Amino acid sequence: MLDCPIKKVFVSPMSVSMLRAVLLFPLFCLALLSAPFSARAAMEIQVIGGAANKIAVAMVPFQAAPGQPSPALTQIAGDDLNRSGQFRLVDVSGAPQPVMPAQVDYGVWRGKGADALVVGQVTAQPGGRLEIRFYLLDVLKQTQLAAYSYTITAGQWRATAHQIADLIYAKLTGIPGAFSSRIAYVQKQGRRYELRVADADGQNPRTVMRSNESVISPMFSPDGNQIVYVSFEDRKPVIYVQSLKDGHRRKIAAFKGSNSAPAWTPDGRRLAVVLTRDGASQIYMINADGGGLTRLTRGSNIDTEPVFSPDGQTLYFTSDRGGSPQIYRMAASGGEAKRVTFNGSYNVSPAISPDGRYLAYISRDGGRFSVTLQELASGQTRVLTDTARDESPSFAPNGQAVLYATVQGAQGILGTVSLDGKTHARLSESGVDAREPVWGP
Amino acid sequence: MNKILWPILVALTLSACGTTGGTQATVEDRTGGTASTGQGTETTGVGGSGVAGNAMGDQYAGDPRKNPASPLSKRSVFFDYDSFVVKDEYRPMLEAHAGYLMSKRDAHVILQGNADERGSREYNLALGQKRAEAVRKALAVLGVSDAQMEAISFGEEKPRNEGHDEAAYAENRRTDVVYSDEK
Structure with missing residues (x-):
């Protein structure tokens, strides 16, 4: 343990x-x-x-x-x-x-x-x-x-x-607090979607984008001044970067096919994105202004959900190259990928702790999807939640808790869990479906 | 309206709504802070494109893609669980669409892949893409030019069946063939 x-x-x-x-x-x-x-x-x-x-x-x-x-x-x-x-x-x-x-x-x-x-x-x-x-x-x-x-x-x-x-x-x-940080999430009410930014306690929510089509995969820029997300308003997935200061936004990836799974580099200059312009879902790098596109993975399988280690040197991602979705890592500059998760046939949605020691991800076991923590050095794992439909884990800026989405009754809610799995907090709003949370600076 | 055609048009409209979102889509940006300077985008969809013509005996006077007797009116390819293989039963349908696209070089289709709701949204987006790509490749083998096709995915974001059982999941593991002028 x-x-x-x-x-x-x-x-x-x-x-x-x-x-x-x-x-x-x-x-x-x-x-x-x-x-x-x-x-x-x-x-x-x-x-x-x-x-x-x-x-x-x-x-x-x-x-x-x-x-x-x-x-x-x-x-x-x-x-x-x-x-x-x-x-x-x-x-x-x-x-x-x-x-x-x-x-x-x-x-x-x-x-x-x-x-x-x-x-x-x-x-x-x-x-x-x-x-x-x-x-x-x-x-x-x-x-x-x-x-x-x-x-x-x-x-x-x-x-x-x-x-x-x-x-x-x-x-x-002796550990920095994370109570002054912010979270972002998507809420769905009827057919309306809103991308919201709130304090870490879920209070003081502000809607930064609303749409009649789905919004997924938000992520704050490392300085917290911008947010990237995938919007379906163009009748296909397109990646937008939006300023949280003035609300202005731009499309940074709207290539032929699907554009999704954005992840900032720790220096905030570039993003890893998943494009299908060349066929399969593959990982590319793109500048935060939409220029400088380069391809990172070169396969005919699914490579998606990229996320960088805090030092920016390593990229973790989900791939079905071995037959089932598992988490892999590779040098951010490219090269050979190594498998990181081995238990079970469905391990997805990697998140790396701010100190680079832990990997949080979603693992499926007997039809239950749960937040799981792996210590990278030892490979030891621990299931952190007892809920069955968990998604989208992300670490608090101080690395002491994981924020995730789950379902309670028929309603999407957000949860946090401490790394020892002992403390759970649930954030919910009556009549509102919350999903796709991410913890920001 | 022709009594025989009416239910078919209703069905077409419903299925089109399920795949393209149907009604008006409005997007606003806002941020906390000063002026609300978000740009609003607005797009419209019209569901099924309305009356196409009248059925008169064996003849079909309207858009051939909407002739219920033609395989061109079939637009959905369903997949088995965890499968991306286009089953043989869809061959006549895809051959008909390939023939249409090759005869009308200005026609363009969007192949919209979908997935059931279980698991990661991003991974499901990739699964839907794999299903769209399977249909795109099948059409390419039949001779359709790449420039006339775009394979995209809605993942689990636009379920046709919003249920949470296996029947619903099976209905949502699907690629829809949508012509750009029909959006």
Whole structure:
């Protein structure tokens, strides 16, 4: 079995002055958060299971400013931490509600079983801005692990909560958080398809493209500023690259036959695509502007679903060259392919973890299609899900979870699962079919 | 309308809707942020192309491709599970289409491959392509020029039968022969 322990690392305390920083949000956050689609329904989240050894965090609701947005920052950040399966939120009701570290009675929190404590406050600033100060404290050592302040607009509320969750996660696990990242997915409602971009918790969804024909295989560019997808609006599969800043898009592959399965290179300059212009479904490379086409695989069988290793040196893909669909790898420059999956007769849709250690894919076993994880160095595999119609796995930017699509009842929903298979979260919206998810930066 | 022709036209219209999407397709782009500058594309499909003529005895006065008595009116090639072999029963149909295409050099067909819904969408797209390609090759062997044909795939994206049982899957493992002027 794979060994995916939860790290419980408390970093050594530092002085307040060193940690205190005013974080200015990147401009793109501002633009996205002011999107005119805020009234859209968002997905609901259900968390199941979790790690055996959870870090206990007490999050005291920050002292509020009049008229601050809701839900509270500690609510949003707490939900993030809870969804990871690596934390247990300590009940803070009935306890004193400190605002500053100096007010903390550590004995109270030790008595409640907390490993860490989060306190803070929100204060109104001129011009409608809000100042947020928060402190992360080690309850056992009675030391301060982090202290941050932000000055934000109300529109940056959720993004700030996710950043707070990322900081807590990083300080307590030693691994960067991924709560500030985004996901994309396709939703189908009746005959209408929408390509949506949402926060990693499924909230704040924004429709970036809608069509009466299917859309599949979205993928963020490595910098997160563009999205590539396959649209059937031209009565055949055609690959589009669209800016997430201004919505402009261009066809990058509309060759004779089918054009599909785009995958960015890690430097964002080129994409691997699957074309049938020369007959069989084969892998080609193309520049992000649609120029510079070169052919990569040269067979008469199916080669599809290419994806690059994080260093860009290796290409993983699905091929039926051996008689059944299996995952292969080859040098990104071309050459001989080597088979990577060996168990079973149907292994497809490869995804590579950001550290390059793991392959996630869909394997079929007795008619069930499940998310499976393989440690590349050892070849050891583990089925991560107990659902039967899983598709489209992709890794969180911090490599700690896999996002995938599955079916619950008759409805398409999204799920995340931790690499140890112990924590499952399901994201769904009533009456909406969600599919083709991908995790972005 | 002729009482005999009517059900056939209905059937043709339904099958055309199933394969080409039928009604209006509208696409908009939007992003979060400033102005909604997405370009809208709009295409129209008309399903079956309407009244073709009247059946009068043995004669068929309309478009020969729509004559229900002709193998040209047959447009779908079905495949066995995990198979890409064009079965012998489709030979008369494909010979008729090859003959038509060779006699009308400005005619053009799109061979639309499809797959059932099980498994990866992208892999199913490739499976559908393999079925379209099998029909394209069969027509090429019969003498049809490559310039008159395009093999594409809808994968599992446009199922004719939206059921989730073996009967539905069998109906969706299919290549449709669609003439460009009939879209």
